[in-house]
Amino acid sequence: GAVVSQHPSRVICKSGTSVKIECRSLDFQATTMFWYRQFPKQSLMLMATSNEGSKATYEQGVEKDKFLINHASLTLSTLTVTSAHPEDSSFYICSARDVSSPLHFGNGTRLTVT
Amino acid sequence: DAKTTQPPSMDCAEGRAANLPCNHSTISGNEYVYWYRQIHSQGPQYIIHGLKNNETNEMASLIITEDRKSSTLILPHATLRDTAVYYCIVRFSSNTGKLIFGQGTTLQVKP
Numbered sequence: 453g454a455v456v457s458q459h460p461s462r463v464i465c466k467s468g469t470s471v472k473i474e475c476r477s478l479d480f481q482a483t484t485m486f487w488y489r490q491f492p493k494q495s496l497m498l499m500a501t502s503n504e505g506s507k508a509t510y511e512q513g514v515e516k517d518k519f520l521i522n523h524a525s526l527t528l529s530t531l532t533v534t535s536a537h538p539e540d541s542s543f544y545i546c547s548a549r550d551v552s553s554p555l556h557f558g559n560g561t562r563l564t565v566t
Numbered sequence: 567d568a569k570t571t572q573p574p575s576m577d578c579a580e581g582r583a584a585n586l587p588c589n590h591s592t593i594s595g596n597e598y599v600y601w602y603r604q605i606h607s608q609g610p611q612y613i614i615h616g617l618k619n620n621e622t623n624e625m626a627s628l629i630i631t632e633d634r635k636s637s638t639l640i641l642p643h644a645t646l647r648d649t650a651v652y653y654c655i656v657r658f659s660s661n662t663g664k665l666i667f668g669q670g671t672t673l674q675v676k677p
Contacts, residue, residue: 458609486664495653496610496667545609549663554600557609 454480454550458558465536465565473531473561475546481526482548486555487519490543502529536565570654572671578648580677584641588654591635597658599630600665601639603650610653610667613639644675 455478465471475485483504488496500521501509508521518540520532529548533540545560571589578584590599600615614621614628616637621628627640641648653670 456609484663488667495669496604498664498666501664543607547609547665554612554615555663555665556612557602559609560607562607 454548454553454556456546456548456556456558458546458561460561461559462562463564465563467537467565468535470532470534471536471563473533473544473546473563475529475531475548475558477527477548477550480548480550480553482529482550483526485523485529485546485548487521487529487531488545488547490545490560496545499531533563536563538565541565570656570668572652572654572668574669575672575674577674577676578641578644580646580675581643584639584644584648584673584675586639586641586652586654586671586673587636588639589636590654590656593634593656597656599628599634599637600655600657601626601628601652602655602665602667603648603652604670605647605650613652644673646675646677649673649675 457476459474485502487499489499490496498511499514502521502523504523510516523529541564543560547555547557549555598615598617601613602610604610614626616628630637651670651672653667655665
């Protein structure tokens with residue numbers, strides 16, 4: 453089945469630094485990938501839709517300059533949290549869809565900003 | 567996409583069937599019902615989806631009422647590893663593919 457790989461699984465960074473999270477579709481090409489954020493004891497919140505070769509589409513309330521998304525190839529999308537602050541600490545999850553299958557999710561990245 | 571309503575939590579005895587309900591009374595004719603689950607600290611896992619007919623796969627069965635206003639996910643023989651948050655999501659098949667998650671049902675399988 454479709455496999456989505458996310459890296460790193462955990463990252464700790466200092467306040468003010470930037471962190472990059474990678475999302476790869478391992479056995480299929482994904483023209484569209486999605487980025488979610490999840491705070492403790494809450495549901496997943498869609499942040500943005502990442503389109504290969506074009507600009508990402510951000511959901512209302514998500515700062516595009518803070519959460520930079522790049523989808524340079526059909527198998528890779530990256531999310532960069534710029535100038536991270538403690539309130540950005542969260543569980544970030546990417547997902548991708550093969551044209552013939554439902555949406556599949558990576559195993560998430562636990563970001564802790566100190 | 568139509569809104570869904572699920573009970574916040576349910577318990578089930580190990581080895582018994584777990585029946586998780588979902589209400590989607592505003593569903594439209596070409597919207598699908600999807601079920602995902604999320605085990606603690608992992609990404610969501612696809613379980614099953616359907617449009618009108620009941621569906622079954624190696625993980626679960628999906629029963630959709632005739633008026634399509636509600637559905638039930640059935641885990642036939644729940645195990646401790648089935649303890650997770652289960653999300654019922656309704657979406658069009660032809661949209662961008664994004665899924666909007668509600669609060670889901672926390673299923674606790676007990677020995």
